[in-house]
Amino acid sequence: MKKIGFDPQKYIDEQSKFILERVNDYDKLYLEFGGKLIGDKHAMRVLPGFDEDAKIKLLQKLRDKAEILMCVYAGDIERNKIRGDYGITYDKDILRQIDEFRGYGLEVNSVVITRYSGQPSTKLFINKLERRDIKVYKHAAIEDYPSNIDKIVSDEGFGKNPYIPTTKPIVVVTAPGPGSGKLATCLNQLYHESHQGREAGYSKFETFPVWNVPLKHPLNIAYEAATVDLKDVNMIDSFHLDYYDKLAVNYNRDVETFPVIKRMIEKITGKETVYHSPTDMGVNRVGFGITDDDAITEASKQEIIRRCFATECDFKKGLLDEDALNRIKLIMEEVELKKEDRLAVTPARDYALRLKAQNNISDMMPAVIALELNDGRIVTGRTSDLMDPCAAAILNAIKTLANISDDILLLSPVILQTIQDMKRNELHDKMTALTANEVLIALSISAVTNPTAQLAYEKISELTDVQAHSTVMLNDYDEQTLRKLGMDITCDPVYPSDNLYYI
Template sequence: MNRVGFDTEEYLRQQTDAILRRMERFDNKLYIEFGGKLIFDYHAARVLPGFDPNVKMRLLERFKDQVEVIICIYAGDIERKKIRADFGITYDMDVLKLIDDLSERGITIGAVVITRFNDQPAAVMFKKRLEMRGVSVYTHRSTKGYPADADTIVSPDGYGANPHIKTERPIVVVTAPGPGSGKLATCLSQLYHEHQRGVRAGYAKFETFPVWNMPLKHPVNVAYEAATADIGDVNLIDHFHLEAYDERTVNYNRDLEAFPLLRRILEKITGESSLYRSPTDMGVNRIFFGITDDQAVRDASCQEVIRRYFRYSCDYQLGSVEREAVQRVGLLMEELEVKPEDRSVVVPAREAAKEGQAKGKGADGIFAGAALQLRDCRIVTGKNSNLFHAASSLILNAVKVLAGIPDGIDLLSVNVIESLAYLKKDVLGDKMLGLDLEETMTALSICATTNPVAAEAVEKLRELRGCEVHLSHIPSPGDENAFRKLGVNLTCEPCFASRCLFER
């Protein structure tokens, strides 16, 4: 598996110092826009092997007595039930999860802000739900004058029309489930109100990617472009920084496009003309200084670009992204000189499907294969059958290998399998009888109560976290949910494993 290439502890030390230094520039009040994922940042963990996906939360814990968090969510994302892909939950549910995660760690939740609010019914219901649980909720409508009229934006009719969010701590982290949630507008609105009250508050941006002091075409930065291909982010040289300091740094197109207006707004709010001279100036990102093995992160980032290619290909097949996203990542793969087959589990999964086809073993006439790479680099495969999905066969085979259980020994008893088949067909009326991965793991846990071998196999499921998996098909909901819980890095071919249009 990937060798370690990142020192989380060194990064945490440097990032802590950078935030403290930034806070010293202002009157003990700093609003920090947190880009990316506040918790469970699996993209960063994949491209920077050794990166703790919860390092931002650990950072906040260091400032526990000084920090509070504002969570933004765009009303339109609530209305259309936008999904956070790595968890498979909607953005509004992710806000609830984030509140729970922060509260468990003793970090203060200042408020939730519903941005670009226009009385959308789903947003109104979400607001009531939070308020019933004692969470402070504010609504911000579209800012009058935005984006062209800075005089109106910085006025009682612009940011002044938003309610002031009451905060008590010197560091206010503004975060969101995903991009386009209104974090920047919320920070600037708060700055306006603070300065109107005579508080010299400041603004900074904590964006993990792209990494400002790495080359533009470094695979780590290219992987960021691949991750955001659906929203069209492109990495560019920060020409503002180059002109101001004669130093080449990297930023992305949206920040560069917005900077002239942002600079005018900040000047009008603060009365200071030299607060920031470039988008790079605004950032507090010390990722580069945590990298200990450049080749390791290069290799890991190339693998992430391939994963994104498969992800967008499947999303396009499902109708959730445009073809341009797939084409964009395809071009990035060409730049890096990598291809889909460079992912170690792709070819074995395809071969497993072909082997099933040759033997005539498949459910509904469809032949599916799956492959998993263990931590010691061994490859395990699985095929679908009338009894099991390919994902189920794969995981059963993988835990057998890890536990040293001979292939000929069955982990699931015939009685349990027949009982589940009866439940699915005769009680619930399912047409497809093969057990998906969720059902298979449930069956395995049941068998573990009376079968010591099955119990040993259950324990080995823990060792699959972080392993690479590829399927020759788009997984069913039960397979995808189970893979997500196991914590594997899943990719799949943009093909369907069943002729049925509806799957439960």
């Protein structure tokens, strides 16, 4: 059973109080949100007990005082940059997030296209937004940003980009991912607010690294593991240490850019800033929600292992360079972790090796998935002509949870064969093995008339937080299905076949 180590309500209460205290210092506060506002799976994994939607619920609590600006870099739209956890492009994620924000009763002011220079795909995206009555503002790249402060803070810099009218005292600036121009948008607004005689401030809400947790705590190292592609490195905030004589943890980009940002804000406002360190600029209180350090430590170590597998798979797919691969290996050594410390790994590999020996397979590794259930039991599933390993493992898991004998068939072979025939003959699908999604739909239909299937169907919710490992890399479709069920999947960096497209 997963140990809880975090109090989400204490966190929300502490965080909202701190933000409101910061707002009181200004006519308006521009709050740059790093990380994910909705569905923060990383925080949920390393802080067991954390509500993955805690930040959006926090904003919902402040909705009478807050509105949202969304930023996206035009270059990310042009190259169809993918948000990995949802498998969708950044432009589609903007649309998804707007729907989500509206569902929470939050006002989305507009979308800001940053570093825009007339890119064709971005133009089409702007048209799509404007024809759905969503305001769009275009900010051009500023030459020599952020080094040439005199030029940036002038009519030739921020002055060239339009001001975005806002009405609430808190303006949340968010984006689909890093490098989207959130900071520049905040500073651009501060420039225009100052010219209009209003006192506006800037703060940053970045959950990780956790500033009041030790530098080498696995919780903070897990953040480095999550950002190996960005080459982020945690470090002691030297500015905080010099001014307050207190240790605080930040990361290299914030520490390196702090002097420039500080001078820029001072030039915009015409007075000395109240911030003496990048930690001062932050409003993150997540560390105060920790209730069990041992639980956090263990969860963070498991996340590091999970990130190691993910990095190796992305390297195999050509999505990451060798520097990222070497970095994650060093992190694993630093925390003295092995991949086999993830409990589902060895059973999956052992079963695959047995199948390989039994069937005299010499080259490809058999596709096997092992699931570590929440009660500690291990269940496996393998690929077959009828089902892929995800479908087999899930069926075996819910039968185990429902105490249904392995000999009992939950689904009629006739029904499964009919679905498979339709895929092959009517849909002309080259991959006819039934997927987890297809088998779950078949199970839900069978549950209407079959009491045993109904018993198994009722156990699907218990797959949440189940840990899974596959001996081969899964396709995006299967990974998304497992994520929707709330399962955490890792994969060995092995292709399931020699096919280049159909995997």
